[in-house]
Amino acid sequence: MTQAFEILGFLLIVITLLIQWEVYITRTIYLFAASSFIVALFLILLGIYQPGDGYLLFILAGLTLTVRGIIIPAIMLHALHSLHEKPWRVREEKPILGIGGSILVSLVLIIIGFFIYQNSLYEVLKIRTGAVPFALFLQASLLIISRKHAYIQMMGFLVMENAVVMLSGWVFSGLPFVVEAGAILDLLGLVVVSSLIIRVRENAILQEGRGFESELRG
Amino acid sequence: MVYVYIVLELFYVLLFAPLIAGIQAKFEERLESRQGPSVFQPYYDLAKLFRKESLIPEVSSPVFRLSPYVVFMFYLFLSIILPIITAFPLPVAPTADFVGGGLFFGAAAAIKKFSAIDSRSNYAHLGASRASSFGVFTEPVMVLIFIMLGILSNTNNPFVINNVLRTSPEWYYSLLHGFVTVAFFILLIFETGQLPVESHTHGELGMIDQALPFEYTGTDLAIYKWASYMKSFILMSVFLNVFLVPFGVPMEHAGMMAILIYMAIHLVKLTVLVLVFALINTSISKFRLYKNFDFLAIAFALAFLASLSYYVINY
Numbered sequence: 001m002t003q004a005f006e007i008l009g010f011l012l013i014v015i016t017l018l019i020q021w022e023v024y025i026t027r028t029i030y031l032f033a034a035s036s037f038i039v040a041l042f043l044i045l046l047g048i049y050q051p052g053d054g055y056l057l058f059i060l061a062g063l064t065l066t067v068r069g070i071i072i073p074a075i076m077l078h079a080l081h082s083l084h085e086k087p088w089r090v091r092e093e094k095p096i097l098g099i100g101g102s103i104l105v106s107l108v109l110i111i112i113g114f115f116i117y118q119n120s121l122y123e124v125l126k127i128r129t130g131a132v133p134f135a136l137f138l139q140a141s142l143l144i145i146s147r148k149h150a151y152i153q154m155m156g157f158l159v160m161e162n163a164v165v166m167l168s169g170w171v172f173s174g175l176p177f178v179v180e181a182g183a184i185l186d187l188l189g190l191v192v193v194s195s196l197i198i199r200v201r202e203n204a205i206l207q208e209g210r211g212f213e214s215e216l217r218g
Numbered sequence: 219m220v221y222v223y224i225v226l227e228l229f230y231v232l233l234f235a236p237l238i239a240g241i242q243a244k245f246e247e248r249l250e251s252r253q254g255p256s257v258f259q260p261y262y263d264l265a266k267l268f269r270k271e272s273l274i275p276e277v278s279s280p281v282f283r284l285s286p287y288v289v290f291m292f293y294l295f296l297s298i299i300l301p302i303i304t305a306f307p308l309p310v311a312p313t314a315d316f317v318g319g320g321l322f323f324g325a326a327a328a329i330k331k332f333s334a335i336d337s338r339s340n341y342a343h344l345g346a347s348r349a350s351s352f353g354v355f356t357e358p359v360m361v362l363i364f365i366m367l368g369i370l371s372n373t374n375n376p377f378v379i380n381n382v383l384r385t386s387p388e389w390y391y392s393l394l395h396g397f398v399t400v401a402f403f404i405l406l407i408f409e410t411g412q413l414p415v416e417s418h419t420h421g422e423l424g425m426i427d428q429a430l431p432f433e434y435t436g437t438d439l440a441i442y443k444w445a446s447y448m449k450s451f452i453l454m455s456v457f458l459n460v461f462l463v464p465f466g467v468p469m470e471h472a473g474m475m476a477i478l479i480y481m482a483i484h485l486v487k488l489t490v491l492v493l494v495f496a497l498i499n500t501s502i503s504k505f506r507l508y509k510n511f512d513f514l515a516i517a518f519a520l521a522f523l524a525s526l527s528y529y530v531i532n533y
Contacts, residue, residue, distance in 0.1 A: 006393065006527075006531050007393060010393050010397075010523065010527055013523065014520070014523065017516065017519050018516075021512060021515075021516055098512075099509075099512040099515070100511045100512045100514075100515040103512070103515040103516065103518075103519050104515060104518075104519075106519070107518075107519055107522055107523075110523075110526065111526070114526065114529075114530060128530060128531050129530060129531060131530070
């Protein structure tokens with residue numbers, strides 16, 4: 001059973017690497033949805049594995065699946081569709097760090113995450129792959145730092161939250177349900193607010209551009 | 219008897235390598251709802267080229283003339299030291315392990331580049347410089363993959379790796395093996411010149427390996443092309459027999475009949491693999507040249523994660 005957790009954990013790291021690789025926003029959103037599905041699967045397996053507080057974990061998994069796997073990606077895609085005529089062509093134009101470079105930096109961060117965990121919490125928790133959420137957390141922060149597009153930055157926050165959900169569900173499984181569910185649900189509000197902000201911002205930029213255009217025409 | 223197997227393996231690779239290329243071309247055309255050439259088209263091409271006269275640039279040295287034959291010989295040698303139709307080492311196999319095989323592949327690639335430079339054609343030079351600059355990134359990944367397989371089997375022998383993977387499910391279903399397989403698949407796409415790295419057209423914007431034989435004609439080109447078919451065939455066989463489906467490759471006690479049957483099965487395996495390649499080639503577009511580095515970075519990341527997974531969870 002622990003092997004299944006380990007495989008899913010590494011799969012999450014790979015998906016985050018793929019998000020790092022991707023420049024098109026729609027595909028990033030789909031990849032995020034996939035990573036949420038994996039977190040949900042993770043929690044379901046955990047529920048089967050720890051029958052004590054099983055049903056709460058199942059509810060948590062269901063919440064993750066619907067909120068983070070379906071509703072949030074759907075809202076983001078909807079916002080993208082309403083903002084752009086060809087949403088599938090919206091992309092990060094010039095990342096601050098090149099894609100290849102950011103993948104390599106990401107690898108270094110994964111190792112740092114593993115070392116930090118190995119030398120701190122591992123002594124207490126004794127879970128071998130407990131470092132996965134830490135690595136995800138660092139990877140997500142790199143995603144936020146290295147990209148300029150607001151959508152991808154938000155995606156970084158969401159991946160970070162996925163790491164938190166995983167951490168709370170697995171490594172600190174004793175947390176009260178309210179806290180865990182809160183971590184999942186507060187995001188919904190955040191996404192709605194952020195998509196509104198993005199919309200306002202993009203519109204403002206468009207209008208600014210129009211103004212300049214008329215000025216340039218003389 | 220084992221010497222019969224050597225001859226068998228040699229002719230198997232020699233004769234069926236163009237067929238697999240033909241099947242892939244046919245698949246690609248059929249997927250685009252076109253009739254497509256016959257699966258034997260590569261043989262017709264080779265026969266035509268063998269009948270034609272070879273032209274040699276005046277400024278070139280004997281390196282240009284000899285290299286297709288040397289490369290051809292290298293691939294023939296590789297075909298008898300790697301597990302293609304047998305899961306047991308043939309008498310010549312101990313001459314080189316996996317790293318040795320990698321070195322032979324590298325030497326063949328280097329000779330191709332020398333010949334391209336020697337042809338003094340601008341396009342061939344372009345290809346040589348591109349192939350070298352990507353080679354700098356593919357080789358470390360290859361070395362990392364070999365190291366991980368070495369950890370898995372405690373040797374560098376492809377036959378032992380095959381046996382370890384087919385007999386121990388815990389290694390076959392391990393994260394290490396999964397990561398290494400995907401990383402090798404990415405390298406395979408790169409080495410055999412499939413999309414998204416290289417398209418079949420001769421557009422100079424994207425060509426890497428296709429630019430190398432630009433000045434070859436006639437028999438020289440035929441040998442060069444045949445060697446390229448063999449390279450793809452051998453690499454795909456290694457991917458299938460060592461990495462992906464190590465099962466069913468006959469052992470020594472299985473006898474001649476089993477090897478003959480496996481030869482047919484192996485062709486089916488290769489056909490499925492080229493169908494996957496054809497699907498990839500018809501469904502995705504080519505990367506810009508500099509995007510290929512990112513593609514290789516993913517391969518490196520996966521090979522690296524293999525080592526990390528071994529370090530963290532020991533399998």
